[in-house]
Amino acid sequence: MGKPALLACDWGTTNLRAWTLDADGQVVAHKEFDLGVSRLAPGEAAKRFEAEVQPAFGAQGLPAILCGMVGSNLGWTVAPYADCPVGLDELAACLAPVEAHGAWARIVPGVRSQGLAGAPDVMRGEETQLMGWLAEHPDRRSGRRVICHPGTHAKWMLVEDGRLVRFVTAMTGELFAVLGKHSVLKSEAPANDIPAFEMGLVAAGEGDALAARLFTARSRVVGGGASAESTPSYLSGLLIAAEVAAVPRLLGIAAHEPVVLLGDERLCSLYSRALARRGVAHETFDGEAAAVAGLFALYSLGAAR
Amino acid sequence: MGKPALLACDWGTTNLRAWTLDADGQVVAHKEFDLGVSRLAPGEAAKRFEAEVQPAFGAQGLPAILCGMVGSNLGWTVAPYADCPVGLDELAACLAPVEAHGAWARIVPGVRSQGLAGAPDVMRGEETQLMGWLAEHPDRRSGRRVICHPGTHAKWMLVEDGRLVRFVTAMTGELFAVLGKHSVLKSEAPANDIPAFEMGLVAAGEGDALAARLFTARSRVVGGGASAESTPSYLSGLLIAAEVAAVPRLLGIAAHEPVVLLGDERLCSLYSRALARRGVAHETFDGEAAAVAGLFALYSLGAAR
Numbered sequence: 001m002g003k004p005a006l007l008a009c010d011w012g013t014t015n016l017r018a019w020t021l022d023a024d025g026q027v028v029a030h031k032e033f034d035l036g037v038s039r040l041a042p043g044e045a046a047k048r049f050e051a052e053v054q055p056a057f058g059a060q061g062l063p064a065i066l067c068g069m070v071g072s073n074l075g076w077t078v079a080p081y082a083d084c085p086v087g088l089d090e091l092a093a094c095l096a097p098v099e100a101h102g103a104w105a106r107i108v109p110g111v112r113s114q115g116l117a118g119a120p121d122v123m124r125g126e127e128t129q130l131m132g133w134l135a136e137h138p139d140r141r142s143g144r145r146v147i148c149h150p151g152t153h154a155k156w157m158l159v160e161d162g163r164l165v166r167f168v169t170a171m172t173g174e175l176f177a178v179l180g181k182h183s184v185l186k187s188e189a190p191a192n193d194i195p196a197f198e199m200g201l202v203a204a205g206e207g208d209a210l211a212a213r214l215f216t217a218r219s220r221v222v223g224g225g226a227s228a229e230s231t232p233s234y235l236s237g238l239l240i241a242a243e244v245a246a247v248p249r250l251l252g253i254a255a256h257e258p259v260v261l262l263g264d265e266r267l268c269s270l271y272s273r274a275l276a277r278r279g280v281a282h283e284t285f286d287g288e289a290a291a292v293a294g295l296f297a298l299y300s301l302g303a304a305r
Numbered sequence: 306m307g308k309p310a311l312l313a314c315d316w317g318t319t320n321l322r323a324w325t326l327d328a329d330g331q332v333v334a335h336k337e338f339d340l341g342v343s344r345l346a347p348g349e350a351a352k353r354f355e356a357e358v359q360p361a362f363g364a365q366g367l368p369a370i371l372c373g374m375v376g377s378n379l380g381w382t383v384a385p386y387a388d389c390p391v392g393l394d395e396l397a398a399c400l401a402p403v404e405a406h407g408a409w410a411r412i413v414p415g416v417r418s419q420g421l422a423g424a425p426d427v428m429r430g431e432e433t434q435l436m437g438w439l440a441e442h443p444d445r446r447s448g449r450r451v452i453c454h455p456g457t458h459a460k461w462m463l464v465e466d467g468r469l470v471r472f473v474t475a476m477t478g479e480l481f482a483v484l485g486k487h488s489v490l491k492s493e494a495p496a497n498d499i500p501a502f503e504m505g506l507v508a509a510g511e512g513d514a515l516a517a518r519l520f521t522a523r524s525r526v527v528g529g530g531a532s533a534e535s536t537p538s539y540l541s542g543l544l545i546a547a548e549v550a551a552v553p554r555l556l557g558i559a560a561h562e563p564v565v566l567l568g569d570e571r572l573c574s575l576y577s578r579a580l581a582r583r584g585v586a587h588e589t590f591d592g593e594a595a596a597v598a599g600l601f602a603l604y605s606l607g608a609a610r
Binding site for chain 2: 081112115116117118119120121122153154156168169170171172174175178179181182183184199202203205206207208209210211212213214215216218219220222223224226239242243246247249250
């Protein structure tokens with residue numbers, strides 16, 4: 001491991017993950033900050049970055065590259081969306097310049113896709129993980145890949161020859177959160193009941209009529225004697241399986257095309273169960289490592305310009 | 306209009322509607338009370354009924370009949386569910402007895418149906434509106450009818466020869482409320498933008514992949530330049546059309562079977578737009594009048610026993 005050469009940040013809505021990387025892209029140090037852009041006042045991102053993030057690593061002089069919602073109107077500066085299809089080179093060509101303590105700094109643009117019902121779909125941050133995953137092995141940049149990034153707003157991405165062709169967002173994680181906190185399905189219980197999760201997978205059917213299928217999470221307790229504590233697990237299974245069953249069709253891919261799960265390990269393991277139940281081949285990769293690789297690859301290409 | 310002969314109550318989760326009816330079932334007086342069972346402590350329903358509802362009408366000596374969540378474990382006493390298939394006579398045969406100031410009083414049981422994914426589906430209150438609608442005209446009690454009752458938990462009911470055969474609940478209204486208040490789609494704007502509502506109808510597709518279709522309510526604003534104020538209307542159209550497209554299949558009926566809309570006038574008019582767009586023939590009836598008719602019919606049969 002060499003000395004720090006780059007400060008790389010995945011700066012999202014709820015928090016900021018930062019790493020210093022050496023000249024080969026290896027992680028030197030890693031810190032997290034309670035600085036999600038949703039908590040920042042307008043104009044505050046640059047100040048907090050200079051006052052807290054750079055000093056925490058002693059990295060005031062280092063070049064910096066940042067991805068995520070920091071490039072939105074809630075963040076530091078608006079890094080305009082790049083339109084699909086888009087690959088690593090094209091993304092590196094439109095990094096948005098900012099400056100921090102006089103050092104080179106760039107924000108990765110989000111990506112926009114022709115979406116459903118005439119509305120464009122958008123992402124900020126997931127494109128960097130995707131590019132990192134593609135950059136990690138050259139053979140991933142040929143042929144066709146379907147990548148699913150689970151999360152608050154899960155992304156299903158179709159990649160052809162290393163370029164993101166189109167994607168669809170499913171707000172599965174957000175549905176889970178708001179229903180679990182604010183609806184008749186609310187519960188304080190943890191979502192760790194595997195049999196209830198599996199029952200939720202079954203109850204999702206083919207991902208149709210979700211509003212009706214969701215009510216089974218209530219009726220199985222009120223009318224069927226299931227424990228209220230099992231509701232979050234059942235709800236989680238139902239929502240994930242409904243996504244896995246129906247969203248690939250919207251992406252225009254075959255129902256059983258193999259899937260790459262890229263993201264949080266725990267979440268990916270839930271999606272893995274849902275995919276396995278449908279007989280869909282899949283592999284799982286760590287999203288954080290992919291984010292670091294993506295930031296490093298984009299920096300390497302962007303700084304060379 | 307004769308003198309009061311019955312105190313009839315539709316006592317739900319959020320409020321209590323009460324009427325005095327004459328011996329022919331005509332409404333003499335109508336009042337609403339802020340006494341939804343979700344606001345009551347255990348054991349409080351009987352006391353508040355005697356202390357507030359009966360005196361408000363000067364109706365301490367009248368017989369009373371009540372339907373809705375007042376028959377649940379949150380209410381006055383548990384009126385055990387009647388199982389489908391169930392008609393007016395069968396429902397009247399299992400009214401749950403309570404007593405108020407010494408007067409005859411009965412609570413209408415809820416109804417239970419074999420539901421999705423092995424979970425029973427349940428209703429409390431809608432069965433009374435349904436029975437009232439059926440009781441209003443004898444010819445409604447022959448043949449096959451599909452009744453949709455829009456609401457927080459919308460009910461789709463299949464009736465054959467006057468008996469409720471089965472039903473499916475869709476938590477469409479609750480999804481609209483929690484997403485509009487607590488999610489990335491939250492907005493204070495009123496849902497009265499008809500073009501945005503119609504765009505939502507289109508965006509619902511065939512009611513599949515709802516978590517993905519919902520995200521268009523966000524991306525059309527963030528990436529597509531739609532006004533944030535139009536989000537509630539768009540969301541309303543999307544959720545209602547998704548229900549109308551997909552739930553009939555779950556009920557086991559043909560996609561274009563004619564539908565009776567029974568419920569709140571404004572809500573029914575939104576469902577009417579969604580059904581019209583799909584070319585589904587439908588008629589609308591007032592849910593409150595049906596509740597009164599149902600309570601009177603159940604009382605008439607129940608008191609005669």
